[in-house]
Amino acid sequence: xxxxxxxxxxxxxxGSIMVFFAGLVRSESGWPIAVLTSLVQLGGAxxxxxxxxxxxxxxxxxxxxxxxxxxxxxxxxxxxxxxVLIAVVALGVLGYARVAGPRSNSFYATYLLLVAGxxxxxxxxxxxxxxxxxxxxxxxxxxxxxxxxxxxxALAALKYLLVGTVGASLFLLGIGYAYxxxxxxxxxxxxxxxxxxxxxxxTDPLVQASFGLLVAGxFVxxxxxxxxxxxxxxxxxxxxxxSAYISxxxxxxxxxxxxxxxxxxxxxxxxxxxxxxxTVLVAGAVVSIIxxxxxxxxxxxxxxxxxYSSVSQFGLVVGAIAVANVSALTGAxxxxxxxxxxxxxxxxxxxxxxxxxxxxxIDGYEGLAERSSIGAAVFGVLALAMVxxxxxxxxxxxxxxxxxxxxxxxxxxxxxxxxSTLLTLAYFVRIIERMYFREPxxxxxxxETAETETAASVVADGHGTDAELAPVSTGMRATVxxxxxxxxxxxxxxxxxxxxxxxxxxxxxx
Amino acid sequence: xxxxxxxxxxxxVAFSLLGVGTYMMIGNQNLVKKVIxxxxxxxxxxxxxxxxxxxxxGSPPLLTAAEPYVSPLPHVLILTxxxxxxxxTAVALGLIVRIYSEYGTLNEEAIQKVTADE
Numbered sequence: 001x002x003x004x005x006x007x008x009x010x011x012x013x014x015g016s017i018m019v020f021f022a023g024l025v026r027s028e029s030g031w032p033i034a035v036l037t038s039l040v041q042l043g044g045a046x047x048x049x050x051x052x053x054x055x056x057x058x059x060x061x062x063x064x065x066x067x068x069x070x071x072x073x074x075x076x077x078x079x080x081x082x083x084v085l086i087a088v089v090a091l092g093v094l095g096y097a098r099v100a101g102p103r104s105n106s107f108y109a110t111y112l113l114l115v116a117g118x119x120x121x122x123x124x125x126x127x128x129x130x131x132x133x134x135x136x137x138x139x140x141x142x143x144x145x146x147x148x149x150x151x152x153x154a155l156a157a158l159k160y161l162l163v164g165t166v167g168a169s170l171f172l173l174g175i176g177y178a179y180x181x182x183x184x185x186x187x188x189x190x191x192x193x194x195x196x197x198x199x200x201x202x203t204d205p206l207v208q209a210s211f212g213l214l215v216a217g218x219f220v221x222x223x224x225x226x227x228x229x230x231x232x233x234x235x236x237x238x239x240x241x242x243s244a245y246i247s248x249x250x251x252x253x254x255x256x257x258x259x260x261x262x263x264x265x266x267x268x269x270x271x272x273x274x275x276x277x278x279t280v281l282v283a284g285a286v287v288s289i290i291x292x293x294x295x296x297x298x299x300x301x302x303x304x305x306x307x308y309s310s311v312s313q314f315g316l317v318v319g320a321i322a323v324a325n326v327s328a329l330t331g332a333x334x335x336x337x338x339x340x341x342x343x344x345x346x347x348x349x350x351x352x353x354x355x356x357x358x359x360x361x362i363d364g365y366e367g368l369a370e371r372s373s374i375g376a377a378v379f380g381v382l383a384l385a386m387v388x389x390x391x392x393x394x395x396x397x398x399x400x401x402x403x404x405x406x407x408x409x410x411x412x413x414x415x416x417x418x419x420s421t422l423l424t425l426a427y428f429v430r431i432i433e434r435m436y437f438r439e440p441x442x443x444x445x446x447x448e449t450a451e452t453e454t455a456a457s458v459v460a461d462g463h464g465t466d467a468e469l470a471p472v473s474t475g476m477r478a479t480v481x482x483x484x485x486x487x488x489x490x491x492x493x494x495x496x497x498x499x500x501x502x503x504x505x506x507x508x509x510x
Numbered sequence: 511x512x513x514x515x516x517x518x519x520x521x522x523v524a525f526s527l528l529g530v531g532t533y534m535m536i537g538n539q540n541l542v543k544k545v546i547x548x549x550x551x552x553x554x555x556x557x558x559x560x561x562x563x564x565x566x567x568g569s570p571p572l573l574t575a576a577e578p579y580v581s582p583l584p585h586v587l588i589l590t591x592x593x594x595x596x597x598x599t600a601v602a603l604g605l606i607v608r609i610y611s612e613y614g615t616l617n618e619e620a621i622q623k624v625t626a627d628e
Binding site: 131138151158162166 | 532535541544545548551552559583584587590591594597598601602605606608609612621625
C-alpha cells in the first residue's frame with residue numbers, strides 16, 4: 001500500500017513523457033493522456049488519503065536506503081490533503097482547458113510535470129528532496145506562465161524566474177546551514193537533532209540563520225508582502241487556465257512547505273525559544289493581509305486584483321502558522337483547500353467572462369448579469385465565499401484561524417484577521433454591485449466599449465490579434481459551476497474535516 | 511577581526527559572489543546580464559555548500575582511502591543543484607529568445623516603453 005507513494009510522483013512524470021512521445025505520432029493526443037493520468041492520480045491519491053487519515057503516517061523508503069541516509073516519503077493527514085487537492089484541481093482545470101487553454105502537447109507535458117513537482121513537495125520527508133521538487137515546480141510554472149502567446153507572458157515568466165530562483169537559492173542556503181549544524185537532511189531526524197546543536201540548541205546562530213533563510217526562501221514562493229511582486233505579473237500574463245491552475249496550487253503547496261519546515265523540522269519549541277522568529281512571521285502575515293487588500297482595491301484589471309487578493313489570503317495562512325495551535329492550523333489547512341477552490345474558480349470564471357463578452361476590467365463588469373448570467377452568478381458566489389459568508393468554505397477557514405489567534409491571545413493578529421473579512425469585502429463587493437445593480441451604460445456604447453476593450457485586452461494578453469471572442473464550451477461552464485458548488489459543499493463538510501485532521505495536527509505540535 | 515575573516519576566506523568569497531549576483535540582477539538593464547547575475551548568485555551558494563564538506567587533510571571518500579574522509583554528501587547534492595541551475599538557465603534563455611523576437615530589444619527600459627505604448 002505504501003508503494004503507492006512513489007507512484008504518485010512517478011505517474012505524472014511518466015504521463016508527461018507519454019504526452020511528448022505520443023505528440024510525435026499524433027499532435028492532438030495531449031489532452032486524453034493528461035486526463036487519463038489525472039484520473040489515475042486522483043484514484044491513487046484518494047486511496048492513500050484514506051490510509052493516511054486512518055492510522056500512522058504512510059512511510060516509504062526510496063531505493064531501500066533507510067533514513068536518515070536515504071530519501072523518505074511520508075504521507076500524513078496534511079500531505080494527503082495536499083495530494084488530493086492537487087489531483088482534483090489538475091483534473092478540474094483540464095476539463096476547462098480542453099477548449100479554452102493552450103492546446104499544444106508541450107503544454108500538457110508541462111502541466112503533468114507540475115503535478116509531479118507539487119505532489120513530490122507534499123510527500124517528501126527529506127529537506128533537500130523538497131528543494132529539488134520546489135525547483136521542478138518552479139521550472140514547470142515558468143514554462144506554463146510563458147505558454148501564452150506574445151511577449152507579455154514571456155516577460156512575466158522571466159521576471160518570475162529571476163525572483164523565484166533567488167527564493168529557491170535562499171532555501172538551498174538554509175538547507176546548507178541546517179546540514180552544517182546537524183549533518184542530516186531527513187526532516188524527522190533534523191527535528192530531533194536541531195535542539196542539541198552546539199551548546200545553545202535552538203538559539204544557536206547557525207540554527208537561527210538556517211530558519212531565517214528557509215523561511216525567507218519560502219516567503220518568496222508563497223508571495224508574502226513585500227516579496228510578492230512576481231505574482232500579479234505572472235498571474236495576469238498567463239493564459240486563463242494556467243493562472244487558475246497555478247494560483248490554486250503553487251503558492252498553496254509552498255505554504256504547506258512553510259508549515260512543514262516551521263512545525264515539523266523546527267517545531268513549536270523553536271518558536272518559543274526565539275520569540276523574534278514568531279514576531280517576524282506575525283509581522284509578515286499582518287503586512288500581507290493589509291497591503292494585499294489595499295493593492296487589490298486599487299487595481300482595475302480583474303486578474304491583477306485577484307492576484308493581489310492572494311497575497312492577502314496567504315497572509316492569513318502565515319498568521320495561522322505563527323500562532324501554531326490546533327484551531328489555527330486546522331483553519332490554515334481548510335483555508336488552503338478553500339482558497340485553492342475559490343481562487344482557481346474565480347480565475348476560470350474571469351476567463352469564461354472574457355471569452356463570452358471580452359471584458360477583463362472592473363468597469364467592464366457593469367451589468368454583467370444580463371450578458372453572461374452564469375459568469376456573473378458564479379463570480380458572485382465565489383466572491384462572497386472568499387469574503388467569508390457562511391456556509392461557504394471561506395468562512396470556516398477564517399473562523400478557525402480567528403479562534404486560534406484568540407486562544408493564543410495574539411490580539412493584533414486576531415484584530416487583523418477579523419478585519420481581513422471587511423478588507424476582502426472592500427474589493428469584491430464593488431464588482432458584485434457593478435454586475436447586478438448597474439445598467440451597462442447605453443446599449444450601442446456598451447457594444448462599442450466592449451469591442452475596443454476586447455481588442456485591447458486581446459492584444460495585451462496575447463490571445464490573438466483579431467477581436468473575435470473565443471469559444472465557451474460546456475466543459476468550461478461545468479468546471480466553473482463545479483467550483484462554485486464545491487466552495488459551498490466543502491464549507492458544510494469542513495468541520496468534519498477539521499475533526500479528522502486533529503490527530504495529525506496534535507502529532508505535529510507534540 | 512582580520513583573523514576571523516582570514517580563517518573563513520571561503521565563506522567571504524561565496525558571499526561576495528552572492529552580492530555580485532544580486533547586484534547584477536537588480537542593477538543591469540540587459541536581460542541576458544540579469545540571467546548571468548542569477549548564475550553567479552547560484553554559484554556562490556554552490557561554493558558555500560561544497561566548502562562545508564571540506565576536512566583539513568581529508569582524503570577522497572573511497573572505500574580504501576584513509577581516515578578522515580571528505581564528506582561526499584554535499585558534492586552529490588550540489589551536482590543535483592547544478593543540474594537544476596542549468597535547466598533554469600536554459601528556460602531563461604528560451605524566454606529571452608521569445609522576448610527578443612517580440613520586442614526586438616533586450617533592454618528592460620526599452621521594453622517597458624514599448625509595453626507602456628500599447
